[in-house]
Amino acid sequence: MNPDAEKYICTTCGGHFILDNMVHQEDGSVREGTLVCRTCGIRYSVISGIPRFVPAENYAGSFGYQWNIHRKTQLDSYTGLPISRDRLFTVSGWSEHLEGERILEAGSGAGRFTEVLLQTGAELFSFDYSNAVEANLSNNGEKPNLHLFQGDIFNIPFAEQSFDKVISLGVLQHTPDPERAFISLARFVKPGGSL
Numbered sequence: 505m506n507p508d509a510e511k512y513i514c515t516t517c518g519g520h521f522i523l524d525n526m527v528h529q530e531d532g533s534v535r536e537g538t539l540v541c542r543t544c545g546i547r548y549s550v551i552s553g554i555p556r557f558v559p560a561e562n563y564a565g566s567f568g569y570q571w572n573i574h575r576k577t578q579l580d581s582y583t584g585l586p587i588s589r590d591r592l593f594t595v596s597g598w599s600e601h602l603e604g605e606r607i608l609e610a611g612s613g614a615g616r617f618t619e620v621l622l623q624t625g626a627e628l629f630s631f632d633y634s635n636a637v638e639a640n641l642s643n644n645g646e647k648p649n650l651h652l653f654q655g656d657i658f659n660i661p662f663a664e665q666s667f668d669k670v671i672s673l674g675v676l677q678h679t680p681d682p683e684r685a686f687i688s689l690a691r692f693v694k695p696g697g698s699l
């Protein structure tokens with residue numbers, strides 16, 4: 505995966521990032537590296553091509569353990585059933601064609617909704633607090649419209665009001681403060697967008 509440094513915003517100072525210390529894979533994509541804020545100099549690791557904006561050890565570790573072991577169990581492409589697809593479009597009321605839109609998916613786990621969202625054609629930014637992002641990458645692979653990162657709902661590295669749509673299914677109740685998590689997500693929806 506090629507982390508697009510310029511797509512993220514520093515949550516400490518609002519600055520932009522550059523990629524440093526890059527180690528490439530044979531196909532030329534970045535395997536390891538460091539995101540460095542041009543303004544305040546804060547640094548975040550890129551591991552297995554995925555930017556990590558949170559400490560490796562955090563309260564969601566057991567989710568990462570679970571999703572990396574049972575990474576396929578709930579994928580529609582694995583079960584052959586449209587369970588995740590039906591749930592996503594029923595609860596959101598969104599169109600299945602979202603080309604040209606920017607979507608933020610918070611708490612993506614092993615990526616069962618990521619799989620469905622990618623098929624809408626939207627540019628998708630998916631993150632999880634745990635290393636379940638590795639299961640997600642393994643399940644959904646590298647796609648031009650997928651940007652995966654390990655991050656925290658309470659500290660999202662983007663400009664406010666910069667997404668057409670924001671979605672988080674089965675996640676808020678697993679955070680220490682669901683109300684604050686909901687309010688945090690709402691800040692990233694464009695005026696007239698959908699949460």
Ligand SMILES: C[S@@+](CC[C@H](N)C(=O)[O-])C[C@H]1O[C@@H](n2cnc3c(N)ncnc32)[C@H](O)[C@@H]1O
Pocket residue numbers: 564567568571578610611612613614615616617631632633634636655656657658672673674675678679
């Ligand atoms: C029950 S799982 C749901 C995963 C996925 N949305 C699904 O339905 O398959 C809850 C997920 O929320 C993530 N999570 C918990 N707190 C989070 C936070 N502060 N920021 C981002 N993700 C978080 C966990 O790591 C876990 O993968």
